Amino acid sequence: MDLTLRLRGLTLSHPVGVASGTFGYGKEYEPLVDFQRIGAIYTKAITPEPRVGNPAPRLVETPSGMLNSIGLANVGVEAFVSHKMPFLRSVPSAVIVNVAGALDSDYEAVVERLEDVQGVDGFEINVSCPNVSHGGMALGTDPRLVAALTRSLRSRTKKPLILKLSPNVTDIGATAEAAEAEGADAVSCINTLVGMVIDLKTRKPVLPLGTGGLSGPAILPVAVAAVYKVSRRIKIPVIGIGGIVKWQDAVQHLLAGASGVQVGSGTFANPRLAQEVHDGIAAWAAQNGVASLADFHGG
Numbered sequence: 001m002d003l004t005l006r007l008r009g010l011t012l013s014h015p016v017g018v019a020s021g022t023f024g025y026g027k028e029y030e031p032l033v034d035f036q037r038i039g040a041i042y043t044k045a046i047t048p049e050p051r052v053g054n055p056a057p058r059l060v061e062t063p064s065g066m067l068n069s070i071g072l073a074n075v076g077v078e079a080f081v082s083h084k085m086p087f088l089r090s091v092p093s094a095v096i097v098n099v100a101g102a103l104d105s106d107y108e109a110v111v112e113r114l115e116d117v118q119g120v121d122g123f124e125i126n127v128s129c130p131n132v133s134h135g136g137m138a139l140g141t142d143p144r145l146v147a148a149l150t151r152s153l154r155s156r157t158k159k160p161l162i163l164k165l166s167p168n169v170t171d172i173g174a175t176a177e178a179a180e181a182e183g184a185d186a187v188s189c190i191n192t193l194v195g196m197v198i199d200l201k202t203r204k205p206v207l208p209l210g211t212g213g214l215s216g217p218a219i220l221p222v223a224v225a226a227v228y229k230v231s232r233r234i235k236i237p238v239i240g241i242g243g244i245v246k247w248q249d250a251v252q253h254l255l256a257g258a259s260g261v262q263v264g265s266g267t268f269a270n271p272r273l274a275q276e277v278h279d280g281i282a283a284w285a286a287q288n289g290v291a292s293l294a295d296f297h298g299g
């Protein structure tokens, strides 16, 4: 049975990865997981400089999900190369670096710095953060800005380039088409949805910045619909993310048109979720006579 996912020159032995921001830099999970059964680690977002992130509380539980407002806390690209890559190089999973920034030049700087770093297998571009170059608007909300950033990054890397789409738009297919047209190798979707929780005692939002990103089982149907819409608009692979807490959820993503999946906040409740999803997909495929990932598409 062929469950490999091919992205440019990179072959992922199987299609289940762990989503950015929910798996640290990998080492945190070392005692708990079998990296042979995790196709790819999508790292926490990396920016040129270290970031402390937003004030606490940064998380709040919601019905069937959670809101986060981490503020892209990360060690910065230099510490990532010297302190985090040595471990990541030692595991069999592919390493896809999630890249973020407040300026277009931040993305360019991170990709350029990591292009020749051994063990970095590809880039996933997070266009959901507020971008100062464009008046604080998230790049991912405007297909023209996604196109321009994809073009610029494509000229800087020969590695797989994945554009991670925001669901906080009217037409997610348009941003996917923009990424494809400028040379992205795949898109991943979805990032979190904007949400707010208000504390009745203080009469204020629980998260200091007001809103946060909604993830978890609550967003599964939104994510499956996004994968379905996007995969009908583009030819490059779609990597499904959102709401996966069991293997059946991942199979829904694959049937909707995804060529691979990422497991996100479900890992917080079950650190071995990604490998269990991998095993479940393989068993389901065997029982249903599915010979390759492509056979999932279209149901």
Ligand SMILES: Cc1cc2nc3c(=O)[nH]c(=O)nc-3n(C[C@H](O)[C@H](O)[C@H](O)COP(=O)(O)O)c2cc1C
Binding pocket: 019, 020, 021, 022, 044, 045, 068, 070, 072, 098, 125, 126, 164, 190, 191, 192, 214, 215, 216, 217, 219, 241, 242, 243, 244, 262, 263, 264, 265, 266
């Ligand atoms: C605590 C937390 C931190 C996250 N950090 C990032 C990040 O740095 N970059 C990014 O592209 N997505 C980030 N995400 C979004 C996830 O990668 C994923 O797209 C989203 O949570 C939906 O998947 P899920 O429902 O399986 O959690 C984060 C999500 C959570 C819960």
